[in-house]
Amino acid sequence: MTHDVETAAGRDFCIQLMDINDSFGIKSAFQVVPEKRYGVPQDLLDAIRTRGFELNVHDLNHDGHLMKSREEFLRRSAHINQHGRRFQASGFRSAMLHRNLEWYDALDFSYDMSVPNVAHLDPQRGGCCTVFPFFNGKLLELPVTMTQDYSLFHILRDYSLDRWKQQIELIMEHHGLMNFIVHPDYIIGARERQVYESLLDYLRSLKQQEGVWLALPGEVDRWWRERSKMKLVEDGNGWHIEGQGHERARIAYVHQDGGHLSFSFDEQLKESKSTTIRASTAQISEVRPQQDPGPPVLQPRTL
Numbered sequence: 607m608t609h610d611v612e613t614a615a616g617r618d619f620c621i622q623l624m625d626i627n628d629s630f631g632i633k634s635a636f637q638v639v640p641e642k643r644y645g646v647p648q649d650l651l652d653a654i655r656t657r658g659f660e661l662n663v664h665d666l667n668h669d670g671h672l673m674k675s676r677e678e679f680l681r682r683s684a685h686i687n688q689h690g691r692r693f694q695a696s697g698f699r700s701a702m703l704h705r706n707l708e709w710y711d712a713l714d715f716s717y718d719m720s721v722p723n724v725a726h727l728d729p730q731r732g733g734c735c736t737v738f739p740f741f742n743g744k745l746l747e748l749p750v751t752m753t754q755d756y757s758l759f760h761i762l763r764d765y766s767l768d769r770w771k772q773q774i775e776l777i778m779e780h781h782g783l784m785n786f787i788v789h790p791d792y793i794i795g796a797r798e799r800q801v802y803e804s805l806l807d808y809l810r811s812l813k814q815q816e817g818v819w820l821a822l823p824g825e826v827d828r829w830w831r832e833r834s835k836m837k838l839v840e841d842g843n844g845w846h847i848e849g850q851g852h853e854r855a856r857i858a859y860v861h862q863d864g865g866h867l868s869f870s871f872d873e874q875l876k877e878s879k880s881t882t883i884r885a886s887t888a889q890i891s892e893v894r895p896q897q898d899p900g901p902p903v904l905q906p907r908t909l
């Protein structure tokens with residue numbers, strides 16, 4: 607869950623929003639605009655961090671011109687990086703999901719969240735067409751995979767959870783990343799806030815009943831980096847995982863089954879159970895068709 611703080615009204619709602627999130631046991635990331643839009647009190651930045659939420663940089667001044675030219679982006683990114691150090695932030699998101707991935711090596715962050723998987727309701731069309739994190743040079747991209755609150759309420763005029771639930775189901779089928787943007791500015795009203803609280807309630811139930819990992823983006827970033835360095839090693843008894851964080855990883859075996867792929871995990875093989883695989887914590891996948899005795903391949907799978 608992520609919150610881009612757009613205006614002074616949104617800024618002033620942040621403390622209350624943290625209270626709401628905490629009442630559902632869900633931490634989130636706040637992206638704060640560092641220049642011009644509104645004052646950024648140090649007290650607020652400290653409160654976000656000390657309460658266990660995450661603080662990131664949102665654009666520079668949110669005027670829509672960050673990507674006007676490469677020269678302008680480079681000039682502004684130097685200031686953005688300075689603010690990132692001041693915020694002690696690991697993550698960045700541009701205004702309005704404006705992006706040019708070829709320029710992003712100028713950003714001094716660990717991860718970025720400016721790329722939607724699809725963007726038919728966003729100012730800049732296109733998208734990365736994946737629900738998995740991916741590396742862009744040294745930067746990890748955590749794609750925005752859920753319809754934004756603004757689009758839902760003010761373009762689609764939908765105040766139900768139906769669309770979000772549909773997207774959640776699709777992403778869980780593929781063990782992907784659900785990355786929400788809900789702006790504090792747009793859920794101040796009672797009706798919108800009620801929808802948001804219903805979403806939190808639903809996410810909490812997914813955690814309790816389906817084992818969904820409700821993580822801060824920084825936690826996802828750390829996991830995906832560790833995962834990218836892990837190795838599958840064959841020993842006398844089969845395969846095991848080596849590398850930092852390996853205790854959180856599991857091997858998934860993929861089989862061809864009547865033209866479809868089916869998964870099984872080590873634990874399931876041992877217990878001879880056939881429970882449904884849930885989008886949950888850390889997993890690592892091996893693709894190993896039954897007919898192919900070749901080495902396993904690490905593939906991005908789950909969060």
Ligand SMILES: [Zn+2]
Nearest residue numbers: 610612701702
């Ligand atoms: Zn914004």
